[in-house]
Each structure stands twice: as structure tokens, then as C-alpha cells.
Amino acid sequence: MKILILGAGKMGSFFCDLLSFDHEVAVYDPDHQRLRFTFNALRFKELSEIEEFEPQLVINASTVKYTLQSFEAVLPYLKPSCIISDIASVKTGLPEFYATCGHPFVSTHPMFGPTFASLSNLSNENAIIISEGDHLGKVFFRDLYSRLHLNIVEYTFTEHDETIAYSLSIPFAATLAFAGVMKHQEAPGTTFKRHMQIARGLMSEDDFLVSEILFNPNTPQQIEKIQQQMAELLDIIKRRDSNDMKAFLARVREHIR
Numbered sequence: 343m344k345i346l347i348l349g350a351g352k353m354g355s356f357f358c359d360l361l362s363f364d365h366e367v368a369v370y371d372p373d374h375q376r377l378r379f380t381f382n383a384l385r386f387k388e389l390s391e392i393e394e395f396e397p398q399l400v401i402n403a404s405t406v407k408y409t410l411q412s413f414e415a416v417l418p419y420l421k422p423s424c425i426i427s428d429i430a431s432v433k434t435g436l437p438e439f440y441a442t443c444g445h446p447f448v449s450t451h452p453m454f455g456p457t458f459a460s461l462s463n464l465s466n467e468n469a470i471i472i473s474e475g476d477h478l479g480k481v482f483f484r485d486l487y488s489r490l491h492l493n494i495v496e497y498t499f500t501e502h503d504e505t506i507a508y509s510l511s512i513p514f515a516a517t518l519a520f521a522g523v524m525k526h527q528e529a530p531g532t533t534f535k536r537h538m539q540i541a542r543g544l545m546s547e548d549d550f551l552v553s554e555i556l557f558n559p560n561t562p563q564q565i566e567k568i569q570q571q572m573a574e575l576l577d578i579i580k581r582r583d584s585n586d587m588k589a590f591l592a593r594v595r596e597h598i599r
């Protein structure tokens with residue numbers, strides 16, 4: 343299959359490595375410097391090269407802020423039968439775009455990345471496939487993700503954004519709150535060190551990625567839940583109420599069972 347990957351960032355390079363043994367792969371990135379590290383694939387710097395290549399599948403691995411923009415840039419150079427796909431962390435705007443783009447589409451979300459996952463062993467990781475996608479496109483990604491031993495879950499676009507607001511925005515916001523008040527420790531404890539590791543991982547992410555995940559329209563209501571929990575905890579601490587604290591901790595334990 344002829345596959346075009348948009349974006350030679352971390353995820354684009356990951357898909358390129360993964361697919362280049364079994365498929366004819368090309369990578370397009372308008373930032374020519376980033377193509378220096380692209381191997382076993384054609385490196386496209388000009389849009390006209392895409393037209394000549396005639397890809398059958400496009401995997402858009404651009405930074406989430408530019409997902410729609412990069413689709414729009416390449417669309418005029420694709421055959422109508424070409425399946426277009428994205429791996430964006432937030433799907434806002436994509437259902438509307440796909441509905442009018444005139445191409446079969448498939449949308450997925452690998453729930454891992456180079457910061458924390460070991461890309462050579464993904465057997466404990468997850469991937470989401472959006473149910474509205476084209477049948478063949480979904481079969482392609484289901485097969486690819488199964489071969490990586492990923493746990494695969496299927497959600498609609500709406501379910502995806504609701505779930506992601508919960509599973510990414512809560513840890514992101516909680517980490518930002520922690521990192522926002524932390525100071526250098528000369529003798530940190532193990533819990534502190536673990537939090538610090540997560541905070542450093544998150545802060546090494548692209549600002550666009552962090553922002554777009556937090557800009558998910560479902561995020562504010564999740565952050566309000568954190569605020570409610572903190573307000574309740576603060577109140578219990580100030581009152582030094584052992585019974586209320588016991589009840590609070592029991593409730594939290596129930597949540598993480």
C-alpha cells in the first residue's frame with residue numbers, strides 16, 4: 343500500500359518506522375530540517391511530490407493544532423479514493439471536516455507517546471478507533487494496532503472527546519497544579535520523585551499538544567471536579583476532622599479500586 347505520513351515529528355516517525363517494512367511510505371513535512379531523521383521512506387518537501395506518489399492512505403501526524411490545516415494543504419493533491427486519517431488527541435472539528443472532505447476517512451488515537459511509553463513494547467498500552475470511520479480504514483488500523491498487542495477500544499467522536507477530557511485532562515491539570523507549587527527538594531521522598539517524573543514528562547510535551555488537550559470542550563467540567571475535591575479536602579484539613587477525613591479517604595479508595 344502507498345502510505346503518506348504528514349509530519350515528521352515523534353508520532354510521524356513512529357508510524358514511518360512501523361509501516362516502512364511492509365508498505366511504500368512517504369513522509370511530508372514543510373519543515374525540511376525534520377526530514378533529516380526520516381529513513382526507509384521517501385522524503386517529500388513539495389506538495390507536487392504527493393500528487394505524483396498517489397497515496398492510498400494518508401496518516402496525518404501533524405501537531406494537533408495543525409491537523410485540519412495540513413489536511414487542507416494536501417487534499418488538492420490526493421485522488422478521491424485515498425483514505426485520509428488522523429491520530430489527533432482531540433477530535434474537535436474533525437467530524438465536520440470529514441463529512442465534507444469527499445474522501446473515505448478513519449480516525450484513531452494511540453493512547454501512548456514517546457514521553458512515557460516504550461515504543462518497542464506497547465503491550466500494556468491502548469488505542470482508540472473511532473467508530474464512524476470507513477470500514478477498510480478501520481480494518482487497517484485494527485490490524486496494525488493488534489500486531490503491536492495494543493488494547494483496542496472503539497468510541498464515537500463524541501464519546502472519544504468526553505472520555506479524553508477525563509483520562510487526559512484530569513492528570514494533565516492535576517500535574518500542572520502540583521508542578522505549579524513545587525520547589526526544588528534536597529531530600530525528596532519517593533512519592534515526590536514520582537510526581538516530579540510525571541511533571542517533567544508533561545512539561546517536555548509540545549505546548550500545542552498540552553493546550554489542545556486542555557481546550558477540549560469537555561475539560562472545564564472535569565477541572566471543576568478537581569476544584570470541588572480540593573475545596574472539600576482543604577475544609578477537612580482546616581477543621582482537623584478525623585471522621586470526615588476517614589470518609590473522604592474511603593471514597594477515594596473506592597474510586598481507584
Ligand SMILES: O=C(O)C(=O)C[C@]1(C(=O)O)C=C[C@@H](O)C=C1
Pocket residue numbers: 430431452453454455456457458459510547
Ligand atoms: O507518553 C507520551 O508521550 C504521551 O504524550 C501520551 C499521552 C499521555 O500523556 O498519556 C499524551 C497524548 C496522547 O494523545 C495520548 C497519551
